[in-house]
Amino acid sequence: MPIDYVRLRERLLRAGVAPRHVHRYVRELRDHYDDIVRSEIARGSQRSAAEQIATARLGSEEDLARTVLACSELRSIASRFPALAFGVAPAVVWVSLMIATALVIRTAGDRVAGALGLGEAVMFTAAQIVCLFHVRIAPLLLSIALVIVSARQRAPLSWPLAGTGVVCILAGTLSINVIGRQLGVSSALLPFLSPQSELFGPMSVRALAEGFGCAALMFVAAWFPLVLWRRRTRTA
Amino acid sequence: MTGVPELLVLRLLADREMYGYELVQAIETATGEAISLGEGVVYPMLHVLEERGYLKARRKAHAGRTRVYYSVTAAGRRRLEEAAEEWRRITHAVSQVLNGAFHAH
Numbered sequence: 502m503p504i505d506y507v508r509l510r511e512r513l514l515r516a517g518v519a520p521r522h523v524h525r526y527v528r529e530l531r532d533h534y535d536d537i538v539r540s541e542i543a544r545g546s547q548r549s550a551a552e553q554i555a556t557a558r559l560g561s562e563e564d565l566a567r568t569v570l571a572c573s574e575l576r577s578i579a580s581r582f583p584a585l586a587f588g589v590a591p592a593v594v595w596v597s598l599m600i601a602t603a604l605v606i607r608t609a610g611d612r613v614a615g616a617l618g619l620g621e622a623v624m625f626t627a628a629q630i631v632c633l634f635h636v637r638i639a640p641l642l643l644s645i646a647l648v649i650v651s652a653r654q655r656a657p658l659s660w661p662l663a664g665t666g667v668v669c670i671l672a673g674t675l676s677i678n679v680i681g682r683q684l685g686v687s688s689a690l691l692p693f694l695s696p697q698s699e700l701f702g703p704m705s706v707r708a709l710a711e712g713f714g715c716a717a718l719m720f721v722a723a724w725f726p727l728v729l730w731r732r733r734t735r736t737a
Numbered sequence: 738m739t740g741v742p743e744l745l746v747l748r749l750l751a752d753r754e755m756y757g758y759e760l761v762q763a764i765e766t767a768t769g770e771a772i773s774l775g776e777g778v779v780y781p782m783l784h785v786l787e788e789r790g791y792l793k794a795r796r797k798a799h800a801g802r803t804r805v806y807y808s809v810t811a812a813g814r815r816r817l818e819e820a821a822e823e824w825r826r827i828t829h830a831v832s833q834v835l836n837g838a839f840h841a842h
Binding site: 558559 | 756757758761775776777778780781784785788789794802804805
C-alpha cells in the first residue's frame, strides 16, 4: 500500500514531533521514493513495478511512523512541556518585555533625547506610543504567534487557549499612562485579586468590565484567523 | 548490533556529505550488501544524530532538485572515534571467544 504522506505528517505532528523534523522527514521520504522509482525504471522495470518495489523498500507507513515516534529527541519542546510553553511562557515573555523596556527608557531615555535633540513633546508622544504598543499591540502579536505555533504543532487547544487568555486579560485590564516624566501603571484586575493593594488603582467594576471587553477583543483577534483557516480547510 | 548503524553512518559521512538515498546505497556497497538499513527508517537516525550535534544538514541542489545533504561535525568525528574504538574492543573480545583463546574455569 503506498504511503499517504499527508496522513503520516499529521500523525507525527499530533504525536508531538517537532514540525521541522516532520516536514523534512516527509520530504525526504518522497524524494527517496522517487529515487528508487527512477533507478528501477533505468534498470528496465515498468513504472508500476518500480513503484511497487519503491513502496516495499521504503517500508510501511506504520513502521515509518513508529520509528520516528520512538525517538524522543525529535519531539518538540512545546509537546514535552505544553503548560510551560503555551501557558506560562507567553505571560512571562510579555511582562519581561515591559520591564526591559521600562528599564531602557528610565536609564537611556534622557540620553537618547539629548543626543537626538528631541523636545519634551516628542518624547511624551513617543512614550505614549511605546505604552500603547506594550498594552495593546505586543500582547496581540504574542497571542497570534502562540496560536500559529500551536496550530503548526497540532497542539491540543487547552494550553494555548489558557496562555492567550491570561495574556489578553492581563493586558486588557492594564493601562500605562505617561504622567509628566513618570509612568503610571494601573490595573483594573489586580485590586480585585488583592484588595489590600492600592498600588494599581482603585477597585472599579466599570474599569474591570472595560478591561475584560478589551481582553475579549484581543483574544478574538488572535484566534479569528485560525478559526477561519480551519473552516476553509474543512470545506476544501 | 546496537550502535552499528550509527557507526556506519558516521564513518561514511566522514568521507563526504551525502543525502539519504545516496547513504543507503553507500552502506550496501561498502558492506557488500551484508548490511542494509531499512530505507525509510534511516532518516530518523540522521535527524537524531543531527539533534545530538554529530551531523549537520543543509539543502543543496542536485540534478535539478534540492536534497538535504548530511555531513559530520567535529563532535561527530569525536563520536566516530569513540564508537569505532568500542567496536574494535568488542569484535576483538568476541573473536577471542570464537577462536577459543580463553580459559574456562
